[in-house]
Amino acid sequence: MSNRLDAIQALIASDLEAVDAVIRARLESDVVLIRQVAQYIIAGGGKRLRPAMLLMAAGASGHRGPNAHELAAVVEFIHTATLLHDDVVDESELRRGRQTANAAFGNAASVLVGDFLYSRAFQMMVTVQSMRVMEVLADATNTIAEGEVLQLLNAHNPEIGEEQYLEVIRRKTAKLFEASARLGAILGGVPGVLEEGFAAFGMHLGTAFQVIDDVLDYSGDHMETGKNLGDDLSEGKPTLPLIHVMRRGSPEQAALVRRAIEQGGRDEFPAVLEAIRETGALEFAREQARREAQAACAAIGAVADSKYRQALLDLAAFAVDRNF
Numbered sequence: 001m002s003n004r005l006d007a008i009q010a011l012i013a014s015d016l017e018a019v020d021a022v023i024r025a026r027l028e029s030d031v032v033l034i035r036q037v038a039q040y041i042i043a044g045g046g047k048r049l050r051p052a053m054l055l056m057a058a059g060a061s062g063h064r065g066p067n068a069h070e071l072a073a074v075v076e077f078i079h080t081a082t083l084l085h086d087d088v089v090d091e092s093e094l095r096r097g098r099q100t101a102n103a104a105f106g107n108a109a110s111v112l113v114g115d116f117l118y119s120r121a122f123q124m125m126v127t128v129q130s131m132r133v134m135e136v137l138a139d140a141t142n143t144i145a146e147g148e149v150l151q152l153l154n155a156h157n158p159e160i161g162e163e164q165y166l167e168v169i170r171r172k173t174a175k176l177f178e179a180s181a182r183l184g185a186i187l188g189g190v191p192g193v194l195e196e197g198f199a200a201f202g203m204h205l206g207t208a209f210q211v212i213d214d215v216l217d218y219s220g221d222h223m224e225t226g227k228n229l230g231d232d233l234s235e236g237k238p239t240l241p242l243i244h245v246m247r248r249g250s251p252e253q254a255a256l257v258r259r260a261i262e263q264g265g266r267d268e269f270p271a272v273l274e275a276i277r278e279t280g281a282l283e284f285a286r287e288q289a290r291r292e293a294q295a296a297c298a299a300i301g302a303v304a305d306s307k308y309r310q311a312l313l314d315l316a317a318f319a320v321d322r323n324f
Contacts, residue, residue, distance in 0.1 A: 004318050005047065011311050012055045015069065019051050022073040026120055033105075037113040041080055041101050049209070050075045053315065054180040057198050059308030060300075061188020067128050068187055075180045077121040078141060082148070082176075084114035089152065090235050094228055132186055140179035147171025156236035158258040162243055169210045170203065177206025181312075197299045201312065204296035209319045211289040214239040215282050216323070218273060233272060236264040240288065241281040242272070249279045289320045 009016060027038045051072035058068045086092070087100040088107045094100060102110040118141070125137050151168045154160045181202030185195040217232040218241055232239050238261050246254045253275040260268040276282060293316040303309050 004314065005322075008311050008314050008318065009048070009052055011307060012052060012059070015055045015064070015072075016048060016052065018066075018069040019048075019055070019072045019076070022069050023076060026073060026077070026124060029116070033109055034113055034116050037084075037101050037105050037109050038080075038117065040104065041084060041113075042076075044095065044098060048076065049315070050079055050176055050180045053177060053202060053205070053312070054184045056308045056311045056315070057181045057184025057202075058187045059184075060303055060306055060312065061185050061190045061194070061198070063184070063188035065187075068184070070124055070127060071133065071183050071187070072180075074121045074124045074137065075176060075183070077117045077124070078137070078144070079176055081114040081117035081121070082144060082172075084110045084117070085148070089148070090231070092231065130186070133183060136179050136182055136186070140175050143171050143175045147173070147175065151237070154238060156262050156264060158238060158246060158261040160238040160243065162240065165238065165240055165243060166207065169207050173210040174203045174206030177209070178202035181205075194303060197302060200299035201296045201316075204292045204299060205316055205319055208289040208292035208296065208316070211240055211285055211292065212320055212322060215241065215285045215289070218276050219282055230266050230269040230273075233260055233269055234264055234266050236261050240285040241276050244281040244284045245272075245275050245279050248281075248284075249275055253279065286320065293317065293320045 023042060027035060027042065029035055029038075054072045054075060055068055058064065083095070084101055087095060088102045088110050091102075092100050093103045100110075101113070105113075121137070121141075125134055147168055147170075151172055154164065154168060178199050179202070182195060182199040185198040190198075214232065217229065217239070233242070242257050242261060245257045249257070256268065256271055256275060260272050296316045297313050300309060300312060
């Protein structure tokens with residue numbers, strides 16, 4: 001599976017190197033702790049999916065150049081800032097197979113460096129000198145913050161249904177995917193209908209990606225996902241596999257999951273995992289993700305064929321078939 005992602009990213013390898021150079025340059029600060037924490041989290045790996053999507057959307061729209069590199073770095077900074085804040089809120093200790101920044105440096109440093117990354121991202125987006133670009137990124141950042149608060153409100157609430165679950169995903173995760181694809185289209189100057197197509201591609205792909213993340217929390221391999229199984233359950237997050245059990249499982253299974261969501265923790269994890277398997281909840285969630293990926297591909301059906309458009313289609317396939 002990693003080979004498929006490598007093949008997708010090979011198309012834009014030189015652009016991704018340029019983005020990494022921008023990231024390193026823009027992380028410079030005379031405050032030592034900022035450099036330490038920011039470099040720690042950026043160097044922690046990650047798939048760089050949002051920058052890659054922006055670069056491929058720009059390529060499919062006929063644009064290549066430094067503005068794409070700058071904005072790709074901006075979306076990675078915004079994403080990284082959300083990770084720093086998320087890990088503090090969730091009290092997470094492991095991400096991508098190593099200590100989270102809050103575990104390594106403390107909560108206060110993580111929150112404040114996350115703030116630095118947000119503010120640096122806004123400094124960077126100004127350099128593109130496009131009000132449209134600034135509007136898209138400002139709206140996306142605000143929507144992401146709303147999604148984070150919604151997720152907090154939904155924690156430990158077993159009454160959350162599928163539509164409310166998807167609303168959190170669309171705001172918290174899919175919005176930055178949407179913005180990334182839209183920005184690529186804006187840089188390419190495509191007509192409005194095509195820009196909306198790219199944006200819809202990003203939104204649907206981001207939704208599929210998060211649904212699979214939620215599946216992997218109950219089925220992934222610790223060494224591949226880089227995080228502990230059952231983290232979502234321990235935080236009382238009502239994700240799609242749990243919602244499916246409560247809707248389709250036996251009364252005993254539904255009661256078990258409701259109790260686990262309300263109480264959080266890992267005590268009920270083995271029993272919940274068995275209920276998930278018995279009700280086919282993971283395959284149900286994967287099928288939902290596949291439908292989102294199909295909608296993503298359909299959204300760019302009017303985009304001219306190119307190696308960049310094909311890479312976007314391949315990215316949609318990777319998003320739902322991955323195991324990390």
